[in-house]
Amino acid sequence: xxxxxxxxxxxxxxxxxxxxxxxxxxxxxxxxxxxxxxxxxxxxxxxxxxxxxxxxxxxxxxxxxxxxxxxxxxxxxxxxxxxxxxxxxxxxxxxxxxxxxxxxxxxxxxxxxxxxxxxxxxxxxxxxxxxxxxxxxxxxxxxxxxxxxxxxxxxxxxxxxxxx
Numbered sequence: 001x002x003x004x005x006x007x008x009x010x011x012x013x014x015x016x017x018x019x020x021x022x023x024x025x026x027x028x029x030x031x032x033x034x035x036x037x038x039x040x041x042x043x044x045x046x047x048x049x050x051x052x053x054x055x056x057x058x059x060x061x062x063x064x065x066x067x068x069x070x071x072x073x074x075x076x077x078x079x080x081x082x083x084x085x086x087x088x089x090x091x092x093x094x095x096x097x098x099x100x101x102x103x104x105x106x107x108x109x110x111x112x113x114x115x116x117x118x119x120x121x122x123x124x125x126x127x128x129x130x131x132x133x134x135x136x137x138x139x140x141x142x143x144x145x146x147x148x149x150x151x152x153x154x155x156x157x158x159x160x161x162x163x164x
Contacts, residue, residue, distance in 0.1 A: 003130040006089065011122025013090050014083040018058065018118070019048070019076035026075065035070045037080035038063060044075040054083040054096050056104055059115040065105035069096055081118060094134035097141045098126060 010016075022034055022044055032047040033040040037057035053070045057063045058081045076082055085092045107124060108114040128134065 003133070005127040005129050007125050007127045008087075008089060009122060010083070010124045010126060013087040013095070013126070014054075014085050016118045016121060017082055017084070019055075019078050019080045019082060021078045022075060033071050033074045034077060035074040035080070036060075036077045037066070037068055040071065041077070047073045047075050049074055049076065049082065049084075054085070054092060054099065056081040056083065056099075056116055056121060058117070059110075059113055061113070064114040065103050065108050065116050067096065067100040067103060081116065081121060083121075089131075090128055091131065091134045091138060093138040093142065094128070095126070097138060098128070 019035075022042070026044045026046070027034070028043050028045045031043040031045050034042040034044050035055070037055050038060065049070060050073055052072050052074075053076070055068050055070050055076060057066045057068065057079065059079050070076055070080075070082070083095075085095060104116055104121065104124065107116045107120045109117065109120070129137070
């Protein structure tokens with residue numbers, strides 16, 4: 001028996017908040033990753049989120065509207081919006097893949113620098129299947145991601161061996 005996909009507004013599924021700009025006193029030589037959405041840009045003595053979170057790159061050049069996952073125990077910067085899933089209708093891993101497949105670039109506004117704002121993000125609609133279907137889809141996509149990552153590591157090793 002198949003179940004219909006149900007459409008939700010992201011604001012009904014997630015709490016949303018902007019990251020914070022790290023102060024100079026937050027930064028340390030080694031510690032918890034400071035994550036901008038574009039990648040790790042330094043380290044902090046504390047973190048905002050113990051578990052990985054779905055992050056929307058909210059502003060910047062080249063990736064505004066892209067969806068990424070934060071590393072565990074990370075300090076998320078102010079150019080990102082954190083989607084903190086708080087609804088039983090969605091699994092975080094599935095929602096990540098679902099949003100990542102579409103990107104949210106259509107929500108970009110601004111002229112000098114593109115941006116995505118929480119008010120627009122809250123109204124973005126996303127269709128979700130049943131939880132068992134989400135779990136199956138997410139596990140398949142995760143397995144493919146793992147294969148891709150392993151192959152990329154092998155390529156790096158082979159390139160190093162070829163150079164030596």
